[in-house]
Amino acid sequence: MKYRYIFVLLVLMTNLVSAQEDESVFIKKIFDNALTNQQAYHNLEYLCTNAPGRLLGTENSLAALEYMKQYFEKTGADSVFLQEFRTPAWKCDSSSVFILPASGKAIRLHSDALGPSPSTPAEGIMAEVIEVKSLAEVEKLGKEVISGKIVFFNRKWDPTFVRTFEGYGDAVDQRAHGPEKAAEYGAIAAIVRSVTNSQDYFPHTGSTRFNDQKIPAIAISTLDADLLSETLIQEPKTRVNVFVKAEDIPETTTFNLIAEIKGNEKPEEIIVIGSHIDAWFNTAGAHDDGAGVVMTSDVLRLFRELNIKNKRTIRIVIYMDEELYQSGGKAYLNYVKEKAEKQYLALESDGGAFTPSMFTVDAQIQVVERISRFQKYLEPYGIDKIKAGWGGVDIGPLKEINVPLMSYGTDSQRYFDMHHSANDTFDKINLRELQLGIGCITSIIYLIDKYGIE
Amino acid sequence: MKYRYIFVLLVLMTNLVSAQEDESVFIKKIFDNALTNQQAYHNLEYLCTNAPGRLLGTENSLAALEYMKQYFEKTGADSVFLQEFRTPAWKCDSSSVFILPASGKAIRLHSDALGPSPSTPAEGIMAEVIEVKSLAEVEKLGKEVISGKIVFFNRKWDPTFVRTFEGYGDAVDQRAHGPEKAAEYGAIAAIVRSVTNSQDYFPHTGSTRFNDQKIPAIAISTLDADLLSETLIQEPKTRVNVFVKAEDIPETTTFNLIAEIKGNEKPEEIIVIGSHIDAWFNTAGAHDDGAGVVMTSDVLRLFRELNIKNKRTIRIVIYMDEELYQSGGKAYLNYVKEKAEKQYLALESDGGAFTPSMFTVDAQIQVVERISRFQKYLEPYGIDKIKAGWGGVDIGPLKEINVPLMSYGTDSQRYFDMHHSANDTFDKINLRELQLGIGCITSIIYLIDKYGIE
Numbered sequence: 001m002k003y004r005y006i007f008v009l010l011v012l013m014t015n016l017v018s019a020q021e022d023e024s025v026f027i028k029k030i031f032d033n034a035l036t037n038q039q040a041y042h043n044l045e046y047l048c049t050n051a052p053g054r055l056l057g058t059e060n061s062l063a064a065l066e067y068m069k070q071y072f073e074k075t076g077a078d079s080v081f082l083q084e085f086r087t088p089a090w091k092c093d094s095s096s097v098f099i100l101p102a103s104g105k106a107i108r109l110h111s112d113a114l115g116p117s118p119s120t121p122a123e124g125i126m127a128e129v130i131e132v133k134s135l136a137e138v139e140k141l142g143k144e145v146i147s148g149k150i151v152f153f154n155r156k157w158d159p160t161f162v163r164t165f166e167g168y169g170d171a172v173d174q175r176a177h178g179p180e181k182a183a184e185y186g187a188i189a190a191i192v193r194s195v196t197n198s199q200d201y202f203p204h205t206g207s208t209r210f211n212d213q214k215i216p217a218i219a220i221s222t223l224d225a226d227l228l229s230e231t232l233i234q235e236p237k238t239r240v241n242v243f244v245k246a247e248d249i250p251e252t253t254t255f256n257l258i259a260e261i262k263g264n265e266k267p268e269e270i271i272v273i274g275s276h277i278d279a280w281f282n283t284a285g286a287h288d289d290g291a292g293v294v295m296t297s298d299v300l301r302l303f304r305e306l307n308i309k310n311k312r313t314i315r316i317v318i319y320m321d322e323e324l325y326q327s328g329g330k331a332y333l334n335y336v337k338e339k340a341e342k343q344y345l346a347l348e349s350d351g352g353a354f355t356p357s358m359f360t361v362d363a364q365i366q367v368v369e370r371i372s373r374f375q376k377y378l379e380p381y382g383i384d385k386i387k388a389g390w391g392g393v394d395i396g397p398l399k400e401i402n403v404p405l406m407s408y409g410t411d412s413q414r415y416f417d418m419h420h421s422a423n424d425t426f427d428k429i430n431l432r433e434l435q436l437g438i439g440c441i442t443s444i445i446y447l448i449d450k451y452g453i454e
Numbered sequence: 455m456k457y458r459y460i461f462v463l464l465v466l467m468t469n470l471v472s473a474q475e476d477e478s479v480f481i482k483k484i485f486d487n488a489l490t491n492q493q494a495y496h497n498l499e500y501l502c503t504n505a506p507g508r509l510l511g512t513e514n515s516l517a518a519l520e521y522m523k524q525y526f527e528k529t530g531a532d533s534v535f536l537q538e539f540r541t542p543a544w545k546c547d548s549s550s551v552f553i554l555p556a557s558g559k560a561i562r563l564h565s566d567a568l569g570p571s572p573s574t575p576a577e578g579i580m581a582e583v584i585e586v587k588s589l590a591e592v593e594k595l596g597k598e599v600i601s602g603k604i605v606f607f608n609r610k611w612d613p614t615f616v617r618t619f620e621g622y623g624d625a626v627d628q629r630a631h632g633p634e635k636a637a638e639y640g641a642i643a644a645i646v647r648s649v650t651n652s653q654d655y656f657p658h659t660g661s662t663r664f665n666d667q668k669i670p671a672i673a674i675s676t677l678d679a680d681l682l683s684e685t686l687i688q689e690p691k692t693r694v695n696v697f698v699k700a701e702d703i704p705e706t707t708t709f710n711l712i713a714e715i716k717g718n719e720k721p722e723e724i725i726v727i728g729s730h731i732d733a734w735f736n737t738a739g740a741h742d743d744g745a746g747v748v749m750t751s752d753v754l755r756l757f758r759e760l761n762i763k764n765k766r767t768i769r770i771v772i773y774m775d776e777e778l779y780q781s782g783g784k785a786y787l788n789y790v791k792e793k794a795e796k797q798y799l800a801l802e803s804d805g806g807a808f809t810p811s812m813f814t815v816d817a818q819i820q821v822v823e824r825i826s827r828f829q830k831y832l833e834p835y836g837i838d839k840i841k842a843g844w845g846g847v848d849i850g851p852l853k854e855i856n857v858p859l860m861s862y863g864t865d866s867q868r869y870f871d872m873h874h875s876a877n878d879t880f881d882k883i884n885l886r887e888l889q890l891g892i893g894c895i896t897s898i899i900y901l902i903d904k905y906g907i908e
Contacts, residue, residue, distance in 0.1 A: 031614070031616065032614045035613045035614050035616075036613055036614060159489045159490055159886070159889075160485070160486045160489050160490060162485065162489075162834060162835055162836075162890070164886070197885075197886065198885075355809070355865045355867050380616060381616055382616075384838050411809045411865060413809050413884060413886045413887050413890070414884050414886075414887075417884070430867060430868050430871070431651075431652075431653075432613070432618070432651065432867045432868075433867050433868075435613075436616070436867070
């Protein structure tokens with residue numbers, strides 16, 4: 001009896017070990033395909049080259065959706081459709097910042113308006129500049145000093161944060177809330193140092209929040225911010241001209257793009273993977289987030305080519321408008337609620353196509369633990385951690401209906417050199433780093449579907 | 455008694471915990487310095503811009519040594535000196551490969567001679583081409599087919615290797631031993647597909663080994679290799695012209711550069727850290743291995759600025775000639791043996807300045823285990839592994855006298871896109887990735903010196 005027990009145990013263990021081995025072999029197949037296929041890379045080249053500046057409401061944003069729609073159709077999705085919704089939008093035609101020294105020639109800085117900055121008059125806004133390093137400093141200086149001036153937010157990125165997303169989190173309040181704060185204290189425009197650790201001439205734009213009171217708001221490159229700061233030390237009364245030509249669009253029609261492979265056992269349980277196709281007006285949006293679009297979309301190709309029989313429905317959602325008003329994610333939640341669909345899990349990729357490093361999971365601890373058990377299969381490919389953490393902006397609204405969220409994380413050192421700037425171009429994409437990302441995302445979705453997260 | 459015992463244990467544990475905390479605080483100081491200082495970055499810019507193509511025996515190799523010598527002197531090394539030695543050398547003046555179609559114009563390919571290729575006659579070598587995928591195929595085809603021909607080694611890099619150094623190891627035999635094998639079978643020249651996964655027009659050179667019989671040997675870019683291969687399918691009798699103007703130099707005088715901070719307690723025990731300053735004639739040598747030079751050299755600056763009182767002598771060795779004959783490492787071993795010095799440990803950095811990933815240790819298992827206990831301090835900065843593995847080419851000879859060897863390992867995905875080619879330029883260096891490397895190398899050396907490896 002005792003021996004029989006041990007025998008049964010041994011058989012069970014052998015099955016377990018060989019199941020694990022089989023799974024490793026299959027995961028290797030996924031990566032072999034990912035590392036030898038360049039479809040996603042070519043898709044990204046198309047988006048960057050033929051449809052840069054894919055901001056909500058632009059022709060390029062629609063061209064990009066159309067391209068991806070055709071890609072899904074020819075790759076064999078069971079269904080592909082556009083989810084229409086209406087939302088406010090904004091567009092920027094042009095902008096400039098000039099330093100106007102008391103003596104000498106005007107100096108044009110490298111600048112891009114923040115979204116949704118209002119326009120200046122055609123001749124721009126000309127005024128003295130107050131340099132500050134924080135929102136608190138605006139409060140401290142008070143209305144008497146700030147009123148009628150251009151406020152220049154110039155606190156540098158702190159390079160001692162090892163994870164650059166922490167550095168970004170520490171620095172971004174100047175861009176996100178600086179102009180609002182300056183307006184509150186009577187400023188007539190705001191200039192913001194680009195939120196990057198990079199020393200270069202690329203202005204990095206991004207979204208800024210306003211109360212009722214809006215003032216023109218514009219980012220300048222870090223090297224130009226240093227120049228402006230030095231100029232103000234030499235000549236504190238130096239005036240600057242800020243010009244923005246932009247337009248609020250009260251409402252426009254736009255779309256999320258949805259493509260599916262139906263599940264074989266539980267088609268009503270939907271695993272959502274996706275990323276955002278919009279990109280600021282000044283950029284090709286290669287890492288942010290064309291890369292996410294083509295990596296998550298490639299999961300469909302891989303499932304088809306490897307003939308994976310998914311239990312649940314795998315749905316790729318290409319979100320519009322992560323950048324400006326985050327309307328795509330909200331619209332998708334509305335869609336899901338209307339249809340009363342069950343979203344089994346949602347995964348987002350919005351950290352660029354760098355070497356894989358981790359998945360983070362925003363869910364109940366048991367779910368985090370269950371998913372982290374898949375880590376062993378992905379360690380050979382660079383996934384050193386699967387842990388509790390950030391989900392994503394586009395999938396964030398799904399929290400309302402308790403969907404477990406996940407984010408694909410990459411080596412972050414280079415991301416903010418390019419983020420929201422004209423530096424975020426296709427040549428910054430490394431083929432292998434993109435391919436490894438595709439392998440990681442496909443593998444985790446395959447494992448989640450096969451073994452479940454309960 | 456029992457309680458007193460527990461009390462003592464608690465005090466001991468508290469001390470232990472706080473020692474660990476203190477150490478983490480100090481490691482953070484090292485990184486704070488590394489992440490805010492750009493001296494190494496500027497040193498690398500100098501090397502790449504003012505002294506590219508630093509091959510053994512060139513003026514630029516000496517200019518690079520002189521620059522680093524001055525850097526060490528002004529950074530406060532206790533001693534700085536050049537270790538002179540004599541060794542054979544080789545130089546390449548120019549080279550070319552032309553496809554000569556039966557009809558139509560000659561097509562010039564992107565090529566660079568392998569070192570130490572002999573010269574061709576001034577008019578080049580013109581012959582039919584035999585494409586092979588392996589050394590074994592040369593043997594199989596035999597002298598009758600190979601004799602009098604140009605052999606074209608065109609096996610592609612296998613992209614399914616996740617670690618690119620494994621991909622390199624799998625592919626490099628064509629370059630390292632292909633021409634030798636071709637010569638053995640009577641070939642009159644050898645063309646080698648560049649050893650890279652990158653699809654581009656950069657020829658990647660490197661060293662090739664010869665027996666007595668030498669034939670001109672040259673690398674062409676991967677895209678040109680594809681073109682040549684397609685051409686041969688269309689017109690198998692297509693002839694190619696290979697031209698090389700190069701020169702063997704029987705003996706030359708060159709140097710390793712040595713800089714030290716004397717130890718305070720055990721100055722006779724020497725911790726050696728270093729990398730190689732030479733770079734192929736066709737490249738700025740930014741990642742290979744200017745990056746290693748400036749990162750390891752920066753340890754000296756950090757020890758001085760943070761006022762670290764090292765027990766042992768910290769010696770930075772900048773090796774000449776890793777690329778061609780590996781003569782610098784051998785010369786350094788000779789120096790150590792002559793002086794009967796004790797080398798406590800040797801660390802090399804020759805994997806580029808990418809995001810940190812690991813240290814590998816080539817030593818007795820107890821030493822590996824001892825060093826791997828420092829991993830916890832470096833995990834926040836990207837060092838996920840300290841494990842048994844590769845030491846380095848330059849420090850390799852020290853194995854003869856049983857020196858524990860270590861290598862600094864980085865994310866390897868991009869390395870071979872640039873390796874040994876004109877693509878390995880300063881703009882491919884990411885400031886933060888370089889700075890993180892400096893922090894990691896300085897920290898591990900600090901810990902090894904402070905706590906020992908026994």
